[in-house]
Amino acid sequence: MIARRLVARGLVQGVNFRGWVRDRAESRGVVGFATNHGDGSVEVWLQGDADAVAAVERAVADGPPHARVDRLEAEDAAPRDGLAGFERR
Known part of the structure; x- marks a missing residue:
């Protein structure tokens, strides 16, 4: 299991970005x-299987149709205990 922390910059608010990411993460069994x-x-x-996390990260770099990801900052992180599912906060 691995964890990655991403920060997406650009037109990423007000375009259902978080819900779109949740759908991609859940379909691959990634939590966060x-x-x-x-x-x-x-x-x-x-957080999850390395291949699944990498696939979601690639999707986030492209973003949903109405978004524009100008820059994606990404870093490895220590997995957290107690995460279940994917939450839109």
Whole structure:
């Protein structure tokens, strides 16, 4: 199991970005969350099988049809205990 912390910047709020990420994560068995930040970015926490996390990260880099991801910051993180499902925060 691995964990990745992503920060998506661009047109990523007000376009159902978090719900779209949740759908991709859930379809691959990845747990975590997506949350809006006051600076207009969206933080995404992904945790699960390395291949599944990588697939969701690639999807986040492209974003949904009405979004525009200008920059995706990504870093490895220590997996967290107690995460179940994918939460839109």
